[in-house]
Each structure stands twice: as structure tokens, then as C-alpha cells.
Amino acid sequence: MSSTPGKRETDGRRPLRVDARTNRERILTVAEEVFGKGGQSASTEEVARLAGVGIATVFRHFPTKAALLEAVLVQRFDRLRDQAEARAHATDPGPAFFDFFRHLVADAAGKIAIGEALIDAGGDGGDEAARASDGLRRAVGALLQRAQRAGAVRDDVELPEVYALLVATSQASARAHLQEEVRARMLTIVFDGLAPDR
């Protein structure tokens, strides 16, 4: 019992607990990449292959494809929320808000592909994904409020319509495969609309 779990990753004597956790994380990371790209080859088998584990290992951690996809979505929402929260104390709340808006739109393609794969797999996102999605929404709300207090965003807009625009421009970017330049020009219009009276 003098071994230090998790320290010596390659000696083959790691306790199963750590091994299992590492496998789970590796599967999730690979799954996010595979399903985020979408397309025909996105399958649980492909995830197992690229993660270097057997399909049985994948199913031990995630009993169904829907469970795997939901875990990927939750991971993605949580990471985005962390990124939003990390900006909540930025010196300049205006750019913190607008840059994060731009970041979310750019990130959307993968998230939508995962969401669609989840629906195809018969899942509905589930409680965990809804909770994670709400967490991101709240974090965006905090960035918006700070930007409004700093005078960088007009104070007569509220989160529902701003979030609707965020979702709208994200989905359009992802689904319509907008060119980067068109996406940038589209966001310029939205950001000008959010600016206080010029």
C-alpha cells in the first residue's frame, strides 16, 4: 500500500480506480472530438478505437450511446461556463462580454453536432445537460450585467433576447456553414445593436 496512486501512469500497477477515471476522461475527450465533427463515421466503436479501449470499457462507463453523448454535452457546457466565469472579473467588462459571445458562436458547430447525435441516439439531453446548459446561461447573464453596468451594452436589453440572439447566430453559423467573414460581419450588426446609443 505504499504505492502512490496515479503517479506512475505507465507501470501497469495503478489501482483500477485511477485507471478507470483516466479511461473515462480519455473516452469523453475522444468522444467530444469524434461526435463534434459529426458525419457518418461518428460512432461509439470509433470512439473506443481512438481512445485505445475496448467497446466493453466504453459501455461500462456509459451504458448507452445517449449516456455518452449527454456526458460529452455536459462536459462542454461546463467548460464553457468555466470560461465565462473566468472572464467575470476581467478589467474591461465590455470586451469580456463581446469576446465571449464571439467565442460561443465560433464553438457552436461542435456543440450542435453533438446535440443532434444525441437526438438521433434517442436521448433528450436529460437533466444533467439541462442543468449544465442553465449554468452556462447564468454565467453569460453575469457577463452581460457587468457589461451593462460598465456602459458597454445598452441597459434596456435583457438576457432572454440576448441569449436568443446568441443561440440564433450560433446555430446559423453551424448549420449554414457560414464563411468566417460573413459570421464576423453578422456579429458586427448584432454587437452594434447591443451598443448603447452611439
Next chain:
Amino acid sequence: MSSTPGKRETDGRRPLRVDARTNRERILTVAEEVFGKGGQSASTEEVARLAGVGIATVFRHFPTKAALLEAVLVQRFDRLRDQAEARAHATDPGPAFFDFFRHLVADAAGKIAIGEALIDAGGDGGDEAARASDGLRRAVGALLQRAQRAGAVRDDVELPEVYALLVATSQASARAHLQEEVRARMLTIVFDGLAPDR
């Protein structure tokens, strides 16, 4: 041969040609309503029933469900294009453009439901739908240009990003089932972003 085709709609002696045309139109009208609402009960059988024709009559006009849905989409795009073109000579090009933008967003739910039913039916919209969609886009482009010339829309925006915003806000309204008030407030932000420098 002295009958006047199409005039006496109820005497049961109309030439088949007119009868067939009437049937086709009635099927299309009903199909737009049925598939525009979406949901489980939207089927070719339901269309036949509500149009008061046999299923064989539907399939004589539209050999596949995808063919029927494509015809519905084309009819819808063409009607919206007609509406746009009718506004192209409005006295005040600013409201003509913004009101039509608002109208398209409000109209989107049905169009998206039809488009999704078409994809489910294995269709891809086809050449006719692409042509009709392009026609609508061009008509919106003409309204935009007039509004820009009249100074109601900033002159540094172009159709691709404006159309991307139109598609984005339409899809978000339809898919996210936005409340009417949130939709209106979302469009206020977009329209303010499109306004010339305040």
C-alpha cells in the same frame, strides 16, 4: 364541347383537366397546413383525408411524400417572394424592409417544419426548392438595397450577413419557441444594429 371549363365548379361535369388542377391546388393548400404544423399526425394520409380526395389521387399528383413536400416548400417560397416583390415599390423603403424581415421571422415555424419533414422523407429540397429559395433571397436583397438607398439601413452591410441574420432569427424563433415579446425584443436589437449611425 360548349361547356366553359372551370366556370361551373359544382355541376360535376367539369373537364378532368380543371378538376385535376383544382385537386392539386387543394392538396397543396392542405399539405402546407398539415406539414406546417408538424407533429406526429402529419402524414400524406391526413392530407388526403382533409383535402377530401383518395390517397391515390395524392400520389398521382405527387409520386412521393418528398415530392409533395418539395412542392409545398416551393409554393411557400414563391408566395413569400411575391410578397417581397409587392413591397419593392413601397413609398417608404425602410419600413418595407423591416416589416418584411419581421414577417419572415414570424412565418418561419411552418417553413422549418416543412423542411424538416422533407428531410425525414428522404428529400433534400431539390432543384425547384433551391430555385424558389434563391428567388426569395434576391427579392429580400432588392428590399435591402432600396432601404439602404433611402438611408434607412446602414450602407456598409451586405446581403450575405443580413440574410444570415434573417435565417438565424427565423430558426431561433421557430425552434426555441420564443415568446412573441422576446422575439420582438430580439429583432429590435438586430434592427438597431442595421440602422445607420444614430
